[in-house]
Amino acid sequence: MTLRLYDTATREERDFQPLTPGKASIYLCGPTVQSSPHVGHLRSAVAFDVLQRWLERSGYQVSLVRNVTDIDDKTLVKAADAGWEWWAWALRYEREFQAAYAAVGVKAPAAEPRATGHIPEILEMITRLIDNGHAYEQGGSVYFDVRSFPGYGSLTRQALDDLSPAQDSPSEEKRDPHDFALWKARKADEPETASWDSPWGPGRPGWHIECSAMAHRYLGEEFDIHGGGLDLRFPHHENEQAQSQAAGYGFARLWMHSAWVTQSGTKMSKSLGNGLLVSEVLAHHEPAALRLALAAVHYRSMLEYSPQTLDEASAQWARFQGFVSRATEKVGVVSGEQVATAELPAAFVEAMDDDLGVPRALAVIHETVRAGNAALTAGDDAAVAAALLSARAMLDVLGLDPAAPEWAGEKAGASDAAMAALDFLVQADIQARAEARAAKDWATADAIRDRLAGAGIVIADAADGARWSLASES
Numbered sequence: 001m002t003l004r005l006y007d008t009a010t011r012e013e014r015d016f017q018p019l020t021p022g023k024a025s026i027y028l029c030g031p032t033v034q035s036s037p038h039v040g041h042l043r044s045a046v047a048f049d050v051l052q053r054w055l056e057r058s059g060y061q062v063s064l065v066r067n068v069t070d071i072d073d074k075t076l077v078k079a080a081d082a083g084w085e086w087w088a089w090a091l092r093y094e095r096e097f098q099a100a101y102a103a104v105g106v107k108a109p110a111a112e113p114r115a116t117g118h119i120p121e122i123l124e125m126i127t128r129l130i131d132n133g134h135a136y137e138q139g140g141s142v143y144f145d146v147r148s149f150p151g152y153g154s155l156t157r158q159a160l161d162d163l164s165p166a167q168d169s170p171s172e173e174k175r176d177p178h179d180f181a182l183w184k185a186r187k188a189d190e191p192e193t194a195s196w197d198s199p200w201g202p203g204r205p206g207w208h209i210e211c212s213a214m215a216h217r218y219l220g221e222e223f224d225i226h227g228g229g230l231d232l233r234f235p236h237h238e239n240e241q242a243q244s245q246a247a248g249y250g251f252a253r254l255w256m257h258s259a260w261v262t263q264s265g266t267k268m269s270k271s272l273g274n275g276l277l278v279s280e281v282l283a284h285h286e287p288a289a290l291r292l293a294l295a296a297v298h299y300r301s302m303l304e305y306s307p308q309t310l311d312e313a314s315a316q317w318a319r320f321q322g323f324v325s326r327a328t329e330k331v332g333v334v335s336g337e338q339v340a341t342a343e344l345p346a347a348f349v350e351a352m353d354d355d356l357g358v359p360r361a362l363a364v365i366h367e368t369v370r371a372g373n374a375a376l377t378a379g380d381d382a383a384v385a386a387a388l389l390s391a392r393a394m395l396d397v398l399g400l401d402p403a404a405p406e407w408a409g410e411k412a413g414a415s416d417a418a419m420a421a422l423d424f425l426v427q428a429d430i431q432a433r434a435e436a437r438a439a440k441d442w443a444t445a446d447a448i449r450d451r452l453a454g455a456g457i458v459i460a461d462a463a464d465g466a467r468w469s470l471a472s473e474s
Helices: 037-057 071-083 084-103 115-130 207-217 230-246 278-282 289-295 305-330 336-341 346-353 358-379 379-398 414-439 442-454
Strands: 004-007 012-015 021-030 061-066 134-138 141-144 180-187 203-207 222-229 251-258 261-263 457-462 464-470
Touching: 004 134, 004 261, 004 346, 012 464, 021 037, 021 207, 037 222, 037 251, 037 261, 037 289, 037 379, 061 084, 071 084, 115 134, 115 180, 115 203, 115 207, 115 230, 141 207, 180 230, 180 379, 203 207, 203 230, 207 230, 207 251, 207 358, 222 442, 230 251, 230 261, 278 289, 289 305, 289 358, 305 358, 305 379, 305 457, 305 464, 336 379, 346 358, 346 379, 358 379, 414 442, 414 457, 414 464, 442 457
Parallel strands: 021 061, 021 222, 222 251
Antiparallel strands: 004 012, 134 141, 141 180, 180 203, 457 464
């Protein structure tokens, strides 16, 4: 089956046919670094990380560029209110985002350009738009003339007059309320360091032009996939496409958008006060469990976040960890090369090729783990080895191989000394439970198991004895 991806521009699934055979180019809208990352911010990053991993597993050489918007109105205001230099404020949160991405196993992009590092490219594109008759200068600012470009609104399939006016600058400066800023003249209350010289006077780039300029700089006039969160379709991506095509470039061949993380049906955002900070979540749950929670729901479906979301993901992760640990102990270590080259189950491949059908792919993984656990109980080492390799290979595609270096050291964050002490205590209870079971004292055996479960310790029975693992931190 050929990889098919849902194109939000055409609103249909399309065969993935890259511009250059064997290569895949992706531009992903990254963070605006004006505050700490919350769980909603990671949804898009994890979704496109899974895309990259599947493309690579399918034999493509992937170039993924993820930008950083390190200057905008909110960044300047928040930095000023806090008494910080705006650039120090932006760097502080850029580092927080990078740490959050790394914590949940998101691969580093091929390039991570900042808006402020690409002023020459931005000025060049704005000049090109003016020369092409699609932009004009007014009071030191430059605006894109939306009525000059017949294709405006095609990405979101909306008529121009039905769209909301642009809110990025005063309407009285523009020919049309829908025109949007490409270059914003410096305001008297803004620091001089937040502006650059231009043919139209000192100022800074508008939000949309930076992505067009950086995508062109790193991926060329046309590239395979443009990705981002669903909330960016309008106005950001609509404006990106319009200005890039008006400049004479093909731009993105296919558009992909990940859905929101919601709480009580409302989009998670800092402005609504319902953002769940990544730092808070990771203080109580393993990063892999958070990644699993974000990846488990199809990327185009809303993820309703509740206190149970991470508990359920933690339980799933504990099952994966537990099986890989027990199976490895039984049949030996599987190398990373073996995992990377193992043949994947046909049902898993079919699910992933169908617009990254991770929920269906996870069902295949769970079935493989169940079969592997049954083989452990039956003492069928050959079946255990096959299940271990298959499960790890599939989990590796999702960035969730428990034996991978980034996750192998996880065990609820406990130190080696603490784990050794805990193991000593738990083994005593396991022995007492085994004696109770041998005497058919099921009440005592169940009471021991329930007491351990209440402490977050999961007991798994196997043919060669019981094993324990930590469910999650809570």
